[in-house]
Amino acid sequence: MKIIMEPKVIAGAYIRPFLSSLQLQRLGAIALSSAIFVIDTASSIHIAIAVLYVAVILISVNIVSKKGVIRVSFCCIGLTLIAFLGGHGLNFHDGSFARFLVSLSAIGITSFLALKNKAVSDELQEQVRLLAQTHDAIIVRDMDHIITKWSPGAEKLYGWSRSQAVGQDFRTLLCPQLMTSWDQMMTCLLETGHWEGEVVERCRDGACVTVISRCSLSRGDDNVPKAILATHNDISDRKRAIEALQRSEAFLTGAQWLSQTGSIGLIIPSGEMYWSEEARRIFEFSADEQPMLTSVMNRTHPDDVDLVKMSIKDAFQKQPHIKTEYRLLMDDGRVKYVQMLAQLILDGEDDCEYVGALMDVTDAKMSEEALHRSEAQLAHVSRVATLGELAASIAHEVNQPLSAVTTNGTAGLRWLNREVPDLAEVRGAIERMVSETNRASEVIRRIRAMARKTAPQNVPLNIIEVIDESLALVDRELKRNKVVLDLSYDSDAAKVDGDRVQLQQVIINLLMNGMQAMTNAKTKKRTLCLSLQYSEIDEVLVDIKDSGPGITSDQMPNLFEAFFTTKSEGMGMGLSICRSIIEAHGGRIWATSEKGLGATFHLALPLSKKEHV
Numbered sequence: 001m002k003i004i005m006e007p008k009v010i011a012g013a014y015i016r017p018f019l020s021s022l023q024l025q026r027l028g029a030i031a032l033s034s035a036i037f038v039i040d041t042a043s044s045i046h047i048a049i050a051v052l053y054v055a056v057i058l059i060s061v062n063i064v065s066k067k068g069v070i071r072v073s074f075c076c077i078g079l080t081l082i083a084f085l086g087g088h089g090l091n092f093h094d095g096s097f098a099r100f101l102v103s104l105s106a107i108g109i110t111s112f113l114a115l116k117n118k119a120v121s122d123e124l125q126e127q128v129r130l131l132a133q134t135h136d137a138i139i140v141r142d143m144d145h146i147i148t149k150w151s152p153g154a155e156k157l158y159g160w161s162r163s164q165a166v167g168q169d170f171r172t173l174l175c176p177q178l179m180t181s182w183d184q185m186m187t188c189l190l191e192t193g194h195w196e197g198e199v200v201e202r203c204r205d206g207a208c209v210t211v212i213s214r215c216s217l218s219r220g221d222d223n224v225p226k227a228i229l230a231t232h233n234d235i236s237d238r239k240r241a242i243e244a245l246q247r248s249e250a251f252l253t254g255a256q257w258l259s260q261t262g263s264i265g266l267i268i269p270s271g272e273m274y275w276s277e278e279a280r281r282i283f284e285f286s287a288d289e290q291p292m293l294t295s296v297m298n299r300t301h302p303d304d305v306d307l308v309k310m311s312i313k314d315a316f317q318k319q320p321h322i323k324t325e326y327r328l329l330m331d332d333g334r335v336k337y338v339q340m341l342a343q344l345i346l347d348g349e350d351d352c353e354y355v356g357a358l359m360d361v362t363d364a365k366m367s368e369e370a371l372h373r374s375e376a377q378l379a380h381v382s383r384v385a386t387l388g389e390l391a392a393s394i395a396h397e398v399n400q401p402l403s404a405v406t407t408n409g410t411a412g413l414r415w416l417n418r419e420v421p422d423l424a425e426v427r428g429a430i431e432r433m434v435s436e437t438n439r440a441s442e443v444i445r446r447i448r449a450m451a452r453k454t455a456p457q458n459v460p461l462n463i464i465e466v467i468d469e470s471l472a473l474v475d476r477e478l479k480r481n482k483v484v485l486d487l488s489y490d491s492d493a494a495k496v497d498g499d500r501v502q503l504q505q506v507i508i509n510l511l512m513n514g515m516q517a518m519t520n521a522k523t524k525k526r527t528l529c530l531s532l533q534y535s536e537i538d539e540v541l542v543d544i545k546d547s548g549p550g551i552t553s554d555q556m557p558n559l560f561e562a563f564f565t566t567k568s569e570g571m572g573m574g575l576s577i578c579r580s581i582i583e584a585h586g587g588r589i590w591a592t593s594e595k596g597l598g599a600t601f602h603l604a605l606p607l608s609k610k611e612h613v
């Protein structure tokens with residue numbers, strides 16, 4: 001059987017018991033008390049034998065607790081009383097009673113002193129235990145720096161045992177490197193009696209530890225310095241953590257500078273703010289300025305003040321996330337674009353705290369705008385090219401009403417030149433002339449709108465109107481190529497936000513592509529189906545399906561890439577421009593094709609948000 005010996009608590013002190021010795025002491029105490037009792041009861045010697053119980057009490061002090069000592073004392077008193085009554089009965093008149101009293105007094109006084117002594121020694125033991133348990137190294141050295149005391153904490157920290165360290169020169173053993181000079185430290189110690197500082201010391205295994213050393217000077221009765229008592233507290237881990245923190249702060253500052261992203265913190269409702277260096281740089285606040293919400297408002301571009309106020313309102317309403325993009329107006333008139341994303345991190349009863357990232361997106365915004373400008377230019381060039389392709393049909397479209405005007409004009413003149421002018425007929429001819437002229441100018445208006453170079457608009461548009469106007473421009477061309485148009489609209493009031501001309505350009509492009517695919521493949525039954533319906537996620541879906549040869553699977557991945565074309569005179573820009581226009585409208589464009597069943601181009605555009613505002 002395995003016996004596990006555990007530390008036993010005696011009077012609050014942890015003592016690792018040597019079981020056999022303890023047992024021996026106990027047995028000894030029991031044997032001694034039994035012997036005293038037997039002698040006291042049986043012997044006729046006229047001396048106070050019971051006094052010897054003090055020995056039992058003194059032994060018990062070392063092996064039992066305070067309560068145990070009290071119990072042993074009462075036992076001894078009890079045994080003394082039994083022995084007295086057994087030997088002498090209730091005879092209180094001879095000397096035995098006096099001896100009995102002497103024995104009781106001896107037992108009582110010894111017990112009292114033993115208990116008092118035990119309390120003191122227990123406390124001392126506790127202090128020793130605490131001192132032994134402290135992590136700090138306690139080192140005492142004399143004025144020649146020879147180590148005289150070396151605590152268990154020092155053994156643990158430096159690796160040298162007490163016997164190895166005591167007697168050694170402190171400076172040789174630990175090679176202390178001070179932040180100040182050794183002389184300065186000693187001067188301070190001698191003048192003030194204290195010194196405290198950071199010291200790097202060498203351990204037994206050669207490793208270095210950084211400690212906070214607190215030294216006090218101990219003087220003798222003659223006031224002459226006798227020893228230096230030092231407590232050394234290992235701060236290596238803390239030091240390493242601080243260094244790691246400083247490093248990561250430097251990394252973060254570098255990363256913030258590179259990515260032009262700063263961090264900010266905001267406490268609501270006080271409006272108190274925390275700013276990283278990069279955030280200050282973006283806002284161009286000076287290092288000594290303590291930015292508040294008011295300073296942020298002062299920097300905000302006047303046109304975006306309402307936007308920022310809305311975000312602040314969100315913060316006061318404790319929204320979990322706040323995202324905003326707005327402009328700053330610098331003192332010298334420069335404009336900066338910033339994006340801010342903040343998250344609620346502390347939600348107290350009276351206040352809350354946000355932390356967020358602030359990014360200077362001015363450069364990206366400028367490039368984005370330049371890109372938009374080039375895209376718009378490219379789209380314009382492509383529109384003009386499409387108009388070129390439609391030139392013959394358009395000329396015909398304009399020519400027709402002009403011919404009608406001429407015919408009606410000639411007829412009108414004839415009616416007028418009669419002997420009795422037929423004014424009713426003349427009126428009819430003039431009315432037809434006006435209507436035909438309107439038809440011609442409507443065609444020209446549409447062409448001019450398509451050819452005009454204007455900045456893209458973002459207004460609510462009825463998509464059916466957009467489709468109808470596109471059809472009006474290609475109608476003649478479709479008829480010329482014998483294409484039958486099949487329209488099916490799910491609704492006539494679908495509104496989207498965007499640019500009328502750009503969306504027309506997309507629809508014309510898709511219609512022309514479908515038509516060209518069918519004519520190039522000499523498809524006999526040429527049909528273009530245009531359908532419009534709503535999706536479940538607040539989108540308008542426009543499908544344009546032809547009955548041409550369709551799109552092969554190897555063409556499919558490149559369809560929307562710039563310069564991809566299978567036509568001998570194609571530029572391969574049409575679909576690529578369509579995609580950028582649709583994506584700029586927040587929509588999607590994709591194609592599907594089944595062998596022998598033609599190609600279908602799908603457009604998905606979000607329903608107008610402005611319409612509902």
Ligand code: ADP
Binds near residue numbers: 514565571576
């Ligand atoms: P382009 O018309 O100048 O070739 P697009 O970008 O408009 O440029 O079209 C790219 C290519 O996509 C076309 O050359 C053609 O191969 C294919 N394509 C476009 N629409 C259709 C369609 N409806 N059916 C079959 N192929 C098509």
